[in-house]
Amino acid sequence: MRELMERHQSWIYLVAILTGLGLGLAWPAVTEPLDRLLWPLLGALLYATFTQVPLTRLSLAFQDWRFLAALLTGNFLVIPLVLGALVLWLPLEPAILVGxxxxxxxxxxxxxITFTHLGKGDTGRAIAATPILLLVQIFALPAYLWWFLGSDWLRVAMSSQLLTAFAGLIIAPLALAWLTERLARRQLNAQRLVQGLGLLPVPLLAIVVLVIAASQVNQVAGMTGALLQVLPIFVAYLLLAALVGKALGCWFGLAPASARTLTFSFGTRNSFVVLPIALTLPEAWQVAVVVIVFQSLVELFGMVAYLSWVPSRLIPEPSST
Known part of the structure; x- marks a missing residue:
């Protein structure tokens, strides 16, 4: 069931978004009770997702230093530089740029991890590296926002509401997931709980995007031009990320499966973790939420293209002589 949902998650999220838009247009009053569910849903989503990240096995990530160095260099140095070259010269509205x-x-x-597995990458290395990626990005994101947007914007964004959301929706689920995983190493019932939680991320994220679509339908209706403006940015990013993955794989001398893992890591972005941050922004900046959800949908369809392109054409197995 889990693999089936993950294979078809692009369509699941698309149906959820369209359903949410329809609900918001047909029954505007429904958005208020739905909004009350959003934060508990996000907390449950993040907890369920974090329990699938091997937080208690951080040491496994350091067993292949070349792969880890390539992964961190690409995600936290090369990709931000590529992103700066891609978007900062474009005439985007500030709220859209933030998104x-x-x-x-x-x-x-x-x-x-799912797309790495489906795309013939190294799933073991992907699983081992995810705790490192998660922990590094929590500390790196504020520095990036200060670098790209300046200290004035960062002061606006770093409100008490954002800090509360960060503690309640990221730090608390992360700590709870770590405790759950430690317990699962010793107790069978906890192991079953973690396995059961693995079924929840896709349906919970579908409900989250449905609620957001319903509550943001008026903004979506007025953002057609803006979404068409960012669509080529997101498509160009997917192409550049794939090329960076291939280049760093060659530079660090990685096997094809490991290089594909790099590519899928660079191509996929952490929309569900930054959603709580976007939702706490002032009302004038709330269009960033729509941009984030839209990027997730573009990315998912991009990953479908990656699955056929990356292992067969971009990073194929070396031909035998």
Whole structure:
């Protein structure tokens, strides 16, 4: 069931978004009770997702230093530089720029593993590296936002509401997931709980995007031009990320499976972690939420293209002589 949902998650999220838009247009009053569910849903989503990240096995990530060095160099140095060259010279409205930066600056830690597996990457290395990616991005994101947007914007964004959301929706689920995983190493019931939680990320994220679509439908209706403006940015990013993955794989002398893993990591972004940050922004900046959800949908369809392109054409197995 889990693999089936993950294979078809692009369509699941698309249906959820369209359903949410329809609900918001047909029954505007429904958005208020749905909004009350959003934060608990996000907390449950992050907890369920974090329990699937091997937080208690951080040492496994350091067993292959070349791969880890390539992964960290690409995600936290090369990709931000590429992103700066890609978007900062474009005439984007500040709120749209914030959404683009939030969603593209940090790497994914959930469906990255799924697509790595489906795309003939090294799933073991992907699983081992996800705790490192998650922990590094928590500290790196504020520095990136200060670098790209300046200290004035960072002071606006770093409100008490954002800090509360960060503690309640990221730090608390992360700590709870770590405790759950430690317990699962000793107790069978906890192991079953973790396995059961593995079924929840896709349906929970579908419900989250449905709620956001319903509550943001008026903004979506007025953002057609803006979404068409960022669409080529997101498509160009996917192409550049794939090329960076291939280049760093060659530079660090990685096997094809490991190089594909790099590519899927660079191509997938951590939209569900930055959503709580975007939702706490002042009302004038709330269009960033729509941009983030839109990027996730573009990315998912991009990953479908990656699955056929990356292992067969971009990073194939070496031909036998």
């Amino acid at each position: 683009v930066l939030l969603v593209l600056l940090v790497p994914c830690t959930d469906w990255f």
